[in-house]
Amino acid sequence: MRANMMYSIALAVFASANMAAAFFRLPCAAPILVERADPVVNPGQVSGHVHTIMGGNGFGFQMDYASTQKSTCSSCSVVQDMSNYWTPSVYYKAKNRTFTAVQQTGGALIYYLQRKDPNDPSSINLSAFPEGFRMIAGDPTLRSYHDTVEQNAVNWACIGTNDAATPHFPNKNCPSGLRMQVFFPSCWNGKDLDSPDHKSHVAYPSGLEHGICPPGFPKRFISIFYEVLWATPEFADMWYGDDQPFVLSNGDPTGYGLHGDFVNGWNVTTLQLAIDKCNIESGVIEECPYFNFVSNEVAQSCRVPPSINEQVFGTMDKLPGCNPVQAGPDNARPPPASSCDAPHTIEKPRFPFTDMTESKRFAYIGCGLDPGGQPRTLQGASVQNDKMTVESCIDFCVGKGFNIAGVEYSTQCFCDNSLFEAKTRAPVNGLLRNCAMPCAGNNKEVCGDGGLISLYQRCAPNDCKNVNLVYINGTGGNNGGMTAAGTAAGKPVALPQHGH
Numbered sequence: 001m002r003a004n005m006m007y008s009i010a011l012a013v014f015a016s017a018n019m020a021a022a023f024f025r026l027p028c029a030a031p032i033l034v035e036r037a038d039p040v041v042n043p044g045q046v047s048g049h050v051h052t053i054m055g056g057n058g059f060g061f062q063m064d065y066a067s068t069q070k071s072t073c074s075s076c077s078v079v080q081d082m083s084n085y086w087t088p089s090v091y092y093k094a095k096n097r098t099f100t101a102v103q104q105t106g107g108a109l110i111y112y113l114q115r116k117d118p119n120d121p122s123s124i125n126l127s128a129f130p131e132g133f134r135m136i137a138g139d140p141t142l143r144s145y146h147d148t149v150e151q152n153a154v155n156w157a158c159i160g161t162n163d164a165a166t167p168h169f170p171n172k173n174c175p176s177g178l179r180m181q182v183f184f185p186s187c188w189n190g191k192d193l194d195s196p197d198h199k200s201h202v203a204y205p206s207g208l209e210h211g212i213c214p215p216g217f218p219k220r221f222i223s224i225f226y227e228v229l230w231a232t233p234e235f236a237d238m239w240y241g242d243d244q245p246f247v248l249s250n251g252d253p254t255g256y257g258l259h260g261d262f263v264n265g266w267n268v269t270t271l272q273l274a275i276d277k278c279n280i281e282s283g284v285i286e287e288c289p290y291f292n293f294v295s296n297e298v299a300q301s302c303r304v305p306p307s308i309n310e311q312v313f314g315t316m317d318k319l320p321g322c323n324p325v326q327a328g329p330d331n332a333r334p335p336p337a338s339s340c341d342a343p344h345t346i347e348k349p350r351f352p353f354t355d356m357t358e359s360k361r362f363a364y365i366g367c368g369l370d371p372g373g374q375p376r377t378l379q380g381a382s383v384q385n386d387k388m389t390v391e392s393c394i395d396f397c398v399g400k401g402f403n404i405a406g407v408e409y410s411t412q413c414f415c416d417n418s419l420f421e422a423k424t425r426a427p428v429n430g431l432l433r434n435c436a437m438p439c440a441g442n443n444k445e446v447c448g449d450g451g452l453i454s455l456y457q458r459c460a461p462n463d464c465k466n467v468n469l470v471y472i473n474g475t476g477g478n479n480g481g482m483t484a485a486g487t488a489a490g491k492p493v494a495l496p497q498h499g500h
Contacts, residue, residue: 022114024278024285028054028076028107029299030434034089034313035306036321039063040134040198040261046344048334049140050089050249050312050320052228054108056082056265057304058472061346065131068265070472072430073302075107078285079292082265085110087180088140088258089249089312090230091319095240100315102246103231105177107299111225111283114275115186117205120212122187122220128271129221129264132193135202137184138259140250143328149204153183154258159229169255171244173236178246182226182260187213198261222275226260251323251332301367303432305349305471310342318342349471352435352446353454354390357464362394362405362456364466366427367435368419370408370453377425377453378406378414386411387441394456403458408448411440427455430470 056071160175185202192201278288322340353364397415439447
């Protein structure tokens, strides 16, 4: 009873703050990667649980500010921001004890809030995050309510209801989805870019988002706040028993273990200008003249290839990393290292294509667009079957006399010698896009996705190379399709097009 009362007080304080203060809302269109990676808590290692990661494609298992600045794209809309933002993923736990990944609705909204307090000199001039800065919010081990400022800074909103946000998973179907909300500390000790627990160098002001910074924290940052929406309505008719059926990827069925990580990748000068000059009360980030923007399509197409050979989507017998479900109320403990055969090795990145340069003399040229309800990108010939593979599609297209083969939506194959509307539908340099659907005839191969087509082209006699795909923060050779930095995103790959 006391926990509910104290949390209600915390929410009331949160709501009573000056919500008309200047802020801007940064949209991140999609995750760049969903994987057991966390360069803040587990640098250079496989993380204990899955995260959904937004931001620049310089993300890697071990990274610094220079890594962020090598990014060639970001899933967030501002060109000058190559930061990374991440949270745990959400899974549905079925009655038969299997787990199914819940999809994100979009990526995330990142709020940059200019929260000042007239009684706190440190908040008069808010600062941008310095190069190399990082921090976390929340505690993944929590399984009960402890009435701390830190815990009150993370909560869950049941969208489509008038219910107040709660520190735990709401025990009801949320008509428009379940939204995780993470508010980060804004008081800084003024010297450390990180700390051993990734928290001690920062602190919350007395009122969580407003108020006075504690002694020893003389600097005040602009505040950041994440919103990530999950498509839980897809499981609305699959509830059972008395408790809600969702768990975080760290095995948390309570929601108390929600947390978030931030690695700064901003052009610091630009962010400081925006803080000082952009007094936007609407939150519309495009109203700030110091930012440049990418299109939503480019932001959605920015991806990092996975490097852990592990299932994270679909339905599985165990959570990735074999995280046991621990309901508490005691804090969760890490599972024993020998508890399962989850991978602990970071491999070469797995790019979404099959190398056909030797066997078929066809090269992968990228992931193109094939929008639904419109003329097909490849119009020469097509076939569909539940045994589709990249090889069988190429063989079909060669037999029909075509030089370009494309696989799509697991079962579909299309052929032509040119692309319809190639200027807008061709693969784009520097963008992986999200061709990620396994082929119906071989689930180790990728056959496009919904509205996306994996494209292969007959090689020239003395030149048969797959397109170089961007993987910044890793190692590998050209045979894997990797390049150290790649081309800045935005220029379509040159391909024949209809009418030319």
